[in-house]
Amino acid sequence: MPIRKATAVAHPNIALIKYWGNTDEALRLPASGSISMNLGGMTTRTTVEFSPDFAADSANVDGQDMTGAGLDRVSRHLDYARELAGVKQRARVSSASNFPAGAGIASSASAFAALSLAAVAALNLELSERELSSMARLGSGSASRSVPSGFVEWYGGATHETSFAETFAPAEYWALTDLIAVISREHKRTGSTEGHTLAGSSVLQQARLDTAKERLARCKAAIQHLDFASLAEIVEVDSTIMHAVMMTSVPPLFYWQPETLALMEAVREWRADGIQVLYTIDAGPNVHCICAPGHELVVQERLKSRPNVLEVLKAIPGGPAYVVADE
């Protein structure tokens, strides 16, 4: 009986052009393409073991046994790998992240990227990076972007096979730093999966989608040309447009807190004073402050001196998801 066990590591990522809303909820086909940067230094490490001895799938995440809908989501993801391999064995999944849970960093991206690579390796399947990215997308849309390295574009795509993410600039291309100002550690009331289903109920979503391609092209060009001023303009507006859609959906989703808005203003002022920093915000109140090389220390000091910032986490552009050898 072959040993069917493997471990994989993946980074979370921060979207610079956002994913919000699907054309197909089951397949997580997004309504528009998106761009992200992997968050190096932050990792999720996941081991998957298949065995005829297991009566059911089980998953332990950061020391907690999963149950209910969370475990079902993992099980469905394992089913995809089992079907490819023609295997019926149940699996034991064990996963740990080195960044704090509930700090507003989407752990589903690194979790489903690492789970995909570990499950595929454990079953000795040969999948290309593109196929792994599509597979990871089925578990969590943004996980498709945590499979390739560095600066990544996720092509929206109209089918499972054509909706995948790919590197357009390696991690070393631009030494940006993401300083994440943690404003709240509370678990968000409405998660992304539910949020995506509400996007279409906002009258602003169509306007967002009509202009999304142009913003994506401008963001990609700004990264390729190391043009921080253009990057700041486009990333901030894209983040705000997504939040405008969230706030005007039915029911509305308000993720910002007073300090979120205060920090957005502060970052714009700092930039006017010559500090190269920009903000972007995901489905939560915490503010990702992305700094050009050489500007991270002053921003870190300023963030740490704010009484409403609980903690500042730091990440640099990260590499791809990978299977850990010999485990």
Ligand code: DP6
């Ligand atoms: C606001 O990928 O977390 O962070 O596919 O339901 O798991 P699911 O959603 P998820 O959505 C991410 C939303 C976002 C923007 C982004 O990362 O592009």
